[in-house]
Structures are given as C-alpha cells and as structure tokens.
Amino acid sequence: MDLQESLSLALTNLTSPPVLAFVLGLVAVAVKTDLRLPDAVYQATSIYLLLAIGIKGGVALRESSASDVAWPILAAIVLGIAIPVAAFFLLRVMTPLGRIDRGALAAHYGSTSLVTFTAALVFLQASLISYEGYVVTLLTILEIPGIIVGLLLAQGVRGDRFGETLREVVLGRSVLLLVGGLVIGFLTGPVGYARVEPFFGGLFIGVLTLFLLELGMLTGRQLSAVRQAGPGLIAFAILFPLLAGTAGVVGGTLAGMSIGGAMVLGVLCASASYIAAPAAVRLALPEAKPSITLVSSLGITFPFNLVIGIPVYLLLAEAIGGWLG
Amino acid sequence: MDLQESLSLALTNLTSPPVLAFVLGLVAVAVKTDLRLPDAVYQATSIYLLLAIGIKGGVALRESSASDVAWPILAAIVLGIAIPVAAFFLLRVMTPLGRIDRGALAAHYGSTSLVTFTAALVFLQASLISYEGYVVTLLTILEIPGIIVGLLLAQGVRGDRFGETLREVVLGRSVLLLVGGLVIGFLTGPVGYARVEPFFGGLFIGVLTLFLLELGMLTGRQLSAVRQAGPGLIAFAILFPLLAGTAGVVGGTLAGMSIGGAMVLGVLCASASYIAAPAAVRLALPEAKPSITLVSSLGITFPFNLVIGIPVYLLLAEAIGGWLG
Amino acid sequence: MDLQESLSLALTNLTSPPVLAFVLGLVAVAVKTDLRLPDAVYQATSIYLLLAIGIKGGVALRESSASDVAWPILAAIVLGIAIPVAAFFLLRVMTPLGRIDRGALAAHYGSTSLVTFTAALVFLQASLISYEGYVVTLLTILEIPGIIVGLLLAQGVRGDRFGETLREVVLGRSVLLLVGGLVIGFLTGPVGYARVEPFFGGLFIGVLTLFLLELGMLTGRQLSAVRQAGPGLIAFAILFPLLAGTAGVVGGTLAGMSIGGAMVLGVLCASASYIAAPAAVRLALPEAKPSITLVSSLGITFPFNLVIGIPVYLLLAEAIGGWLG
Amino acid sequence: MTDFSSVTCLTIVAESIVQERLVRALAASGAHGWTLSMAQGQGPSAHGDVSDIEGGNVRIETLVSPEVAVRIWAALERDFFPHYAVSAWQYDVKVARLARYSDEG
Amino acid sequence: MTDFSSVTCLTIVAESIVQERLVRALAASGAHGWTLSMAQGQGPSAHGDVSDIEGGNVRIETLVSPEVAVRIWAALERDFFPHYAVSAWQYDVKVARLARYSDEG
Amino acid sequence: MTDFSSVTCLTIVAESIVQERLVRALAASGAHGWTLSMAQGQGPSAHGDVSDIEGGNVRIETLVSPEVAVRIWAALERDFFPHYAVSAWQYDVKVARLARYSDEG
Numbered sequence A, B, C: 001m002d003l004q005e006s007l008s009l010a011l012t013n014l015t016s017p018p019v020l021a022f023v024l025g026l027v028a029v030a031v032k033t034d035l036r037l038p039d040a041v042y043q044a045t046s047i048y049l050l051l052a053i054g055i056k057g058g059v060a061l062r063e064s065s066a067s068d069v070a071w072p073i074l075a076a077i078v079l080g081i082a083i084p085v086a087a088f089f090l091l092r093v094m095t096p097l098g099r100i101d102r103g104a105l106a107a108h109y110g111s112t113s114l115v116t117f118t119a120a121l122v123f124l125q126a127s128l129i130s131y132e133g134y135v136v137t138l139l140t141i142l143e144i145p146g147i148i149v150g151l152l153l154a155q156g157v158r159g160d161r162f163g164e165t166l167r168e169v170v171l172g173r174s175v176l177l178l179v180g181g182l183v184i185g186f187l188t189g190p191v192g193y194a195r196v197e198p199f200f201g202g203l204f205i206g207v208l209t210l211f212l213l214e215l216g217m218l219t220g221r222q223l224s225a226v227r228q229a230g231p232g233l234i235a236f237a238i239l240f241p242l243l244a245g246t247a248g249v250v251g252g253t254l255a256g257m258s259i260g261g262a263m264v265l266g267v268l269c270a271s272a273s274y275i276a277a278p279a280a281v282r283l284a285l286p287e288a289k290p291s292i293t294l295v296s297s298l299g300i301t302f303p304f305n306l307v308i309g310i311p312v313y314l315l316l317a318e319a320i321g322g323w324l325g
Numbered sequence D, E, F: 001m002t003d004f005s006s007v008t009c010l011t012i013v014a015e016s017i018v019q020e021r022l023v024r025a026l027a028a029s030g031a032h033g034w035t036l037s038m039a040q041g042q043g044p045s046a047h048g049d050v051s052d053i054e055g056g057n058v059r060i061e062t063l064v065s066p067e068v069a070v071r072i073w074a075a076l077e078r079d080f081f082p083h084y085a086v087s088a089w090q091y092d093v094k095v096a097r098l099a100r101y102s103d104e105g
C-alpha cells in the first residue's frame, strides 16, 4: 500500500460515524448546547456494548480450534499484564504524576478501545488483508486484566481498600457482562447468534455512535485540562501507543498470527479504554483525576491511533512478520 | 427423529441467547453483582415486546383465510379459559396453597411464554416440520383470557374490587398494546410490516435476551423461596405443563391444524407467562406471593418445557395426529 | 393513475404502522389507559430521529452533484422563509388568533413532517414514479428556517427575549443534531453510512412508530380543544397545506426537479412539524397555546395530507411539470 | 418580596403498578397537583422485590393543605398500606402562590 | 460528631424545556450546586400537558443560603412563573460542610 | 386518625458509581429501607464532571431514627466525603407505622 492509499484510509477512519459523533460531542460542548443522552439510556447503551462484545468474542472463540487460539490468548494475557506495568513506570520517567494517576492511566492503556479496534478491521478490509476471526475474542479478553494490574500498581496489594475494590471490579457489571457474554456466545455458537445478530451485531456501530457522542461531550468538558497535562503526558500519549503497539505486533507474530491478526493485536495493545476502565478507576482510585485520563486516552491517543497508529502498526506487522514469521 | 437428535435439539433450546441470558441473570444475583437494566429501559422493553407480538400476530392473521383460522382461534379461546380453571382445581388437590395464590398461578399458566414459543418454532424448523403461520396470532390471543379467568377464580365475581380490577386489566397497558398491535398488524399487512420488520422483527430475539437477563435477576432474588414451595408445587410445575400441553395438542388437532401447528398450540398451553401476567396479578391480587408464581413458572416450568416438554409435545402431536388427523 | 388506484394508495398511507400507532395513541387516551413511553426513552427517541434524518440528508447530499442540488436547496430555503410568512398573514385573515399563536402556527407549518414525507415516498414508489435521492437533504434543510421565521413574526426582532431565544434555537439540541448529522453524513458518505445503516436506516420507521404512539397520546389529551379551535382554524388547516403544497411543487419544478421530486417538495411544504417545532415554540413563545398548534398540525393537517394531500400534490406536479417543465 | 404560605408536602413511594390508583386517590382527596419520578428501593415489608415486576417504584410528591393531607393518609391506610409496598411521609414547606396548592389559598 | 448548619432546600419542578434557563438562573443567583432528576406531573395551571412536549418535567433541588433563596424566588417570579409550568417550594435542612452550600460557610 | 411519629429523612446525592457502597453503608448503619432515583447535578467540589462517567448521580432518601442518622453521617464523613462527589442533608418528617423506620417503633 502506498502513502496515498494509506492516507486515504486514515481519512476513512476519521470519517467513520462513531469518530464524527465524538467530534460532534466536542462541538456541542464548545457551543454550549444542552444535549445529553438521558442517563438511563446511556447506562443501557454501555450494558449493550459490553454484552455485545462478549457475545461476539464467544462466538468467534467457538469457531476457532483450541490449538489456533491458545497461543494468541496467552499472548493477549501476557500483554494485558505487561503493558500497564510498562505504562506505569514509563509515566514515572516522563511525567511528574503521582502513583495514583499513573496507576489510573496504566489501567486505561492496559485495556482496549472498541472504536480503534473497529477502525483497524475496516482498514484491513479495505486493504484486502485477512485476519483471524478470533481477534474479537482477544478484544474481550484484553478488556479486563490491564485494569486490575493498573489498580494494583496504584494501590499496592496491601491497600486497605484493595480487597473490596478487587471484588467490586471482578464481580462488577463490566466483567459480568463481558465474561457472561463470552460464555453465552461460546455456548450459543453461530447458529444461536444468527438469531440475535440484527440486535447485537447489526446495531453495534450505530449504538457505538450514540455512545461516542456522549463521550465526546464528556471529553469536551475536560478539554481545558489539556493545558495542565504538561508536555510529558502529551508525549506519553503519543509514544506509548507506538511502544505498546509494537509489543502487540511482536506478541501476535510470535503467537503465530497472520500479518492482519498481529496488526490487530498491536492496535488492541496501543489503544486505551473508555468503557470498562473509567468506571473501575473511579471506584477504586477516586483520587485520580478523570481529566488526566480522559484527555490522554480520548483526547490524544484515540485520534493519534486512528490517523497515524493504525497504518504504522500494519507496516510493523508486515516488517516483523517478514523477520519472525 | 431419534433420541439423540431430540436431545441435541433440547440442547439448542437451552443454549439460545435468551435462555442463557436468563441464566446469566441468576448468576448475577448469586455473585451479588450490581447489574440492573434501568427501569425506564426495562419498561420500554416490555412495551416493545407486547407491541411487537401483537403486530406480528395481526400480520399473520391477515395472511390466513378466515376459514383456516376460525377453528384454531376458537380452540385457543376455549383452552385459554379451561386451562386456568384446571390449574386452579389441580392446585387445590396438589398443594396447600390458598385461593389467592392458586388464582395467581392459574393466571400465569393460563397465559403463555414467549421464549418457550420461540424455542418451539426453532425446534420445528430444525426438524424440518412445517407449521401454520398464524400460530403467532394464537400466541397473541392466548396472552389475555387466562389471566382474567385466573383473577376471577381468585376473587370471585363478587369481589368488591373486581370491577375496578377487570377494568384495569382489560383497559391496561398490556391488553392495549397486544390488541392494538394485532389491529395495526392486521391493517398494515405484510407490505406495511416490511417497513418496520427490522425493528419489530429483526430485533425481537435480541431485546428478549435483555428482558430475560433482567427476569433472571428477578427470579434469582426469589430462588430462596423454592424450598418453601414444597413438593406439591414442584410436582405441579412439572405435571401441569404436560397436562395442558396434551390438551393443547388435542385441541389443535381437532381444530384441523397440522402436526407442527398442534404441537405449537400445545407449547402455548403448557407454558406460563412472565410479561403480561405478573403485572396483572400484582395489581389485582396483591396478597398473592410473587415468589411462588415466579419460582413455579420461571424457575421450574420454563426450563422443564425447554428441555423435556417441547420434544414430548411433538411426539404427542405426531401420535395424536395419527389417531385423530 | 386512476381514482381507484389513488384511493388504494391513500389507504396504504393511512395503514402504515406509524399512522396506526398515532391512532392507537388517540385510542389509549380515549379509553384512559395508563400507557406512557418513559421520558428518558422518549427523549432518546427524538435524539435518534433528528440525528438519523440529518445523517441521511448528508449522505444523500454527498451523492448529488453540486449543480443538481444548488437550485432545489435554494428553492427549499426560499420556501422555508416564505411559507411561515404566508401562514402568519393568512391566519390573520382567517382566524381571530393573536400574534403569538399565529407565529407559533407559522413555525410549525414552516417546518416539515417526517411521517408525511415518508408516506409520500411510499406513494411514489408504489406508483413507480422516480424522485431525486437528495429530497431527504431538502427535508433536513427545511426543518429549521421556518421555525425561526415563525418565532420572529411572533416576537418581532425587538422582542426583549429574542436574542436569547434565537441563540437557544440555533444552538439548541434540534439544530445541533440535524446539522451535526448532515455534516456526519456528508463526511462519512455511503461507505461509512453502510456500517450504521441497520441502526439509523433500518430501525427508522419502527422508532418513528413508537414516537407517534406517544404523539398520538399527546394529541389525544388536547383533542377537546378542537371545539375551541373554531371554523377558521379548521379551514386554515385544510386550505393552507394545499396552498403551500402548490408553492412547493412550483418551486421544485422551477428548480429543475423531476415530477416525483417536485411532488415531494410540495409535501414538505404542505406538512407541519412535530419534532423540532413544538419544543422551540414552547421555549420561545410560552404564551402560545400548544393545544391550538397540536390540533391544527397533528389533528387536522396530518391526516388531511395523508389521505387527500399526497395524491393531489402528485397531480399538481404532473400538471405543473407539463406547463413549466 | 415573595409572599410565603405553609403547606404540607406529602411524599409517597410505592411499587409503580399502583401509580394510576394512587394518582386517582390523590385527585379524589382534593390534591391540586403532584409530581412523579421513577425510583427503586428496599423496605422492611414482606413484599420482597415486588416492585421489580413493573420496573421499580414511583415516587410521588404532592403539596396539599393539611385537610387534604388527612384525607390522603386515610386513603393510604385503607387502600394501599395493607396490600402494596408503600412508604409515605410528610413535612411542612413554604410556597408562593398558595392558591395553586390549597382551596383556601 | 458531625457539625450541622441550617440551609434552605429549594425544590423547583418545571417543564423540562426550561431546564437550561433554570440552571443559569440558579447560578446567577449564587447557588453553589443543584441536583436534577426527571419527573412528570400535573398541576392546576392552564398550561395543560405542555411538559409532555419535551418529555416531562425536571425536578431541581438546590441547597442555598437564605439570601440566595430570596434571589432565586425573585428570578422565578419574574422569568418563570408567568410563562411556564413551574412549581417551587422550600424548607430548612441540616447539612455538614456548610461552605459547600453558602458563601458564609 | 393517623398516628404520626417523627423520624429523620436523610438525603444523599452521589456519583452513581458508589451506589452499591452507599446502600451497604446504610444497611450497616441500621437503616430499614431506602429509596433511590437517578439524578444529575453540579456542585462546588473539584471532582468535576465525574458523575458522567457512570451515567450521572444517584439520589438516595432514607428514613431513619436519629441514632441511625448519626451513624450514617459518620460513615459518610469517613468513607465518602473525602473521596467522592457527594452531598447530603437531613430534616425531620412525620410518618405513620413508625416500626417500619425505627427499631424503637
């Protein structure tokens, strides 16, 4: 793929409805418009998204042979643990942030971004590059461990609230819906899934669009915090995805995935979460400043990955696939 | 169909997304997870389900000739009246329950279960057995009369509140949506329906899945009541579906329905409601214990029908169709 | 098309699910049923509808060449300004209503009706008459200017609240969603839209059906006001659509649109709004009586257009297309 | 300066299935208005999770004269407390435009 | 032991279309915070079912000092009561951390 | 005639993420029941728009005896005020059926 193609695909990512809705949310805040998805609907939306991701991951898992997915899943789990650790220590070097805020950021970057993942798949499809169906299983699996590791780094296992927090996260809504969905998808398989596909599959990007409209407003209300973020955090929000993305690509390649699949694992590692992570972090680390995590993960890393990251991770996957594959 | 096929189809029923979501709801309560569909969304969900059932019933009705459906509809109405009466008196023999609780149960068993109905259709399709399109009309028709008969049995027509209650049920939300949907479906026909099919048809099983997730949690919170239920109620919750299912199969066969159609009418008769009935019973019979009706209809009869009932009603329909058909 | 065909198509319009749901809403109020879409869901529904209209208008705009759409868009804007002015002055002649109520009505008739628009497209499709794809862009464009002109006529530019009001309308939810949607649709184009089509496209008529159920109840609660409306308002609600519809057909024909396209522009002009207009009017003109605008636009003009207006505007478009085309 | 009067604010929380009946009881008791919102809750009664059957509780506030409050309590004690999951409490509040809330206003 | 102070709790129920304006009026009057929830309702006014146009009412509670309450009532009487479906009432409540609610705290 | 008693109505508004913890704290403090509804809000604290992360605030009312109220305030001051966006206030209300709300009833 030449540069022009690549740029035009980056443009495609930037003009997908969820990304544009995110921008519309930013605009709504900037012009002070009284738009707000009712809380009940917003909550239902996030229940839907988590359950849908889980189910799709489960269906894909069932359709793969155990020998195919074992190594990639292992790679995902190792990466899900290693990435937040790396983020935590890199943040100590690059920023003046305290332990709590670094742990909060580690939890976000340890988890994954749905829209970035979806954009990567669109990019691959447009480039006619194939990838493994079970990548959605890896997405589901990667949602959670990074969050727990991030919280652990911030609090230490001895933190007096840590037991309660761990219980709240592991038995919380997000994990229940993701893991429950995974099991539902696995048990029901493609035949059962076909009957709910119009709901959990067909509507998915549309619901995500509404969700990102709200998320854009949330980010917009925090944007003034960019100035406070400081150059260190901005540099981190751009460099770390490249680092984690490379790790993901290497891990995927070593686990035997195709070029497309390794690239997707890279994208998952490079992206930062905004569905499961913020709630867990808010609960467990109330002293962490949401403005810092939001601005870094949604304000900087998110657009960076969409425009520059995704094509870069593909080039990396092609190169690394050549060496190691 | 041999036993193995039959078992594998029962497994298919048990692994449909709505049933698995119901189990996930039970699990959520067991592990004390704070999951809850916001009330506004739950209410909208039940409005959607009732309206969608009604519309589909109406469309199917219009596509059938009057001579084809007249007898089956009559059979459904007769069964809708007879079944709660039978339940009421059988409960007097089998359980120590008082009049009120028996009337409440009669109302639930007189009405029908959407998921069981859907599972029966899937079972027939997998078995390559055809059935009449208007069975969904019978579902719509069977939702209500059983409820009214059950309430009447509990209160007696002289009950001082009975007039008010009857008005509240007959002019209540559920009946309005079902009957209104029936009329809308009938008037708009397949052409008009095609334009709303992605909404009322395509999403149906998906929305039902969310609804059953919530219902699973509701049932989970009542499960401790199983012990109180006593062996009589448990026996009833298993035997009565077989009885009512047989009556439905016989009625359907006598009304001239095919083997598949008679089996579906059997399933409708054998199954117990959880959309329209609980609300009507709660309003009219506040002294009835919801734990008893929930545990019996959702905790026992529901899984029993999915695994054992459905194949049995098909065997019955084949046998009875041979004798009477 | 002969009269019988035409009548049968009018019947098709009257039996579309959204129209029937509107009638069901009227019935629900008449029989005093406690049905109500939860407010959170109702608000989400109107966010969905506005965003979906905008997006579809934007996609259609992008698919049209600038030279094709320039004149029709200009025609729509001119009509969007002229129609409320005409309504305002005609109301002075035909009714005893004061300035405020006349401005409120002008705002409603200056804007457009989604269901009437949809019915017109169905009518054309059934008649095998083609129309321009960008008519949905015209719908989006026509939603707003009429409202602003109507408010201006009622308040005068000097009205002490006018600045605030204008800001609230122009930067309000409705405009943000419509214009934001238009931009999203334009930027994402048909490829991006395809991924959200099941949500914003497939569900559209179904969601509209729920919305009109609620609107039917709202109208039903105001119906007693018909008697107060007086013969002048009733005459206006029937005559004005014919007038504005003719203007729309002429404008569309002069702008170079096909017969089908000119007819659709006629329908847009003839119809009165019930999504964006009522909220803007309520905010800016609280003294205006909602019963008057609702009864006139939804109680009279809405059914009139569905049954008589739509075929008439097509005949007009054929005749005028013959003279001017 | 605003001209304040004192009225009774009666708050009723009940399983939402009885919403229509409660509103009818308020009107019959002479209340001029009420405000409803959706709620969930838990209480000491044996009714269990009944409120979930219809999607939660409804929370109703009504500002009334003391006489009307007495009538509402009587209706609650007769028709609602014995059968349904209901809590109710009252306190005094200050309002402007007394006539909106009380026949004496 | 908690250190309690007394502040005024002012509750406003209004058709939700004026939510933004009300919030601006509260801020302009010196309120430090407010809580909103969705509501429906019926009242004596001639406005009819206007609140349904925008999907119901909004119910706003704001804890303020008595001086701020006076300013809010003035704003209500000037800009809201004459035009929109609005009810409002107030009563005294006890809070901890007075500085969160009042300039004097 | 209704037999009224006085209890404390404690209202807590908090970002909804802590809903489960708050409910556990109420139960642990001896409350017999509570009513929750969804809310949004703004306040003076530096927490910013944190409540939006989980879809708004939760508003909890609990009717309790004065002793239980003291314990709830202590829990709020220890576990919630320092970390989360929370407001709380209380006032006295009249109830019937005192035993539902208080161990002394």
Ligand SMILES: Nc1ncnc2c1ncn2[C@@H]1O[C@H](COP(=O)(O)O)[C@@H](O)[C@H]1O
Binding pocket: D013, D014, D015, D040, D041, D042, D043, D044, D045, D046, D047, D048, D051, D057, D084, D085, D086, D087, F031, F032, F033, F034, F035, F036, F061, F062, F063, F064, F100, F101
């Ligand atoms: N102590 C209390 N404080 C606040 N609300 C209560 C209390 N007790 C009960 N409630 C509410 O009243 C409803 C009915 O209570 P119950 O009749 O005990 O089921 C509950 O669902 C709660 O919403």
Ligand SMILES: Nc1ncnc2c1ncn2[C@@H]1O[C@H](COP(=O)(O)O)[C@@H](O)[C@H]1O
Binding pocket: D031, D032, D033, D034, D035, D036, D061, D062, D063, D064, D100, D101, E013, E014, E015, E040, E041, E042, E043, E044, E045, E046, E047, E048, E051, E057, E084, E085, E086, E087
């Ligand atoms: N007596 C009352 N008690 C409680 N809420 C009221 C009362 N009167 C009016 N309201 C509320 O105030 C809103 C506006 O009232 P109105 O201006 O009369 O339409 C109503 O929709 C109710 O939510």
Ligand SMILES: Nc1ncnc2c1ncn2[C@@H]1O[C@H](COP(=O)(O)O)[C@@H](O)[C@H]1O
Binding pocket: E031, E032, E033, E034, E035, E036, E061, E062, E063, E064, E100, E101, F013, F014, F015, F040, F041, F042, F043, F044, F045, F046, F047, F048, F051, F057, F084, F085, F086, F087
């Ligand atoms: N003065 C106030 N009046 C009413 N509610 C308030 C007030 N201040 C804060 N709140 C509520 O308490 C929540 C938390 O406040 P804060 O801790 O300042 O973020 C806000 O979101 C509001 O819902």
Ligand code: NA
Binding pocket: A083, A108, A109, A110, A111, A112, A113, A244, A268, A269, A270, A271, A272, A273
């Ligand atoms: Na990541």
Ligand code: NA
Binding pocket: B083, B108, B109, B110, B111, B112, B113, B244, B268, B269, B270, B271, B272, B273
């Ligand atoms: Na049955």
Ligand code: NA
Binding pocket: C083, C108, C109, C110, C111, C112, C113, C244, C268, C269, C270, C271, C272, C273
């Ligand atoms: Na118009």
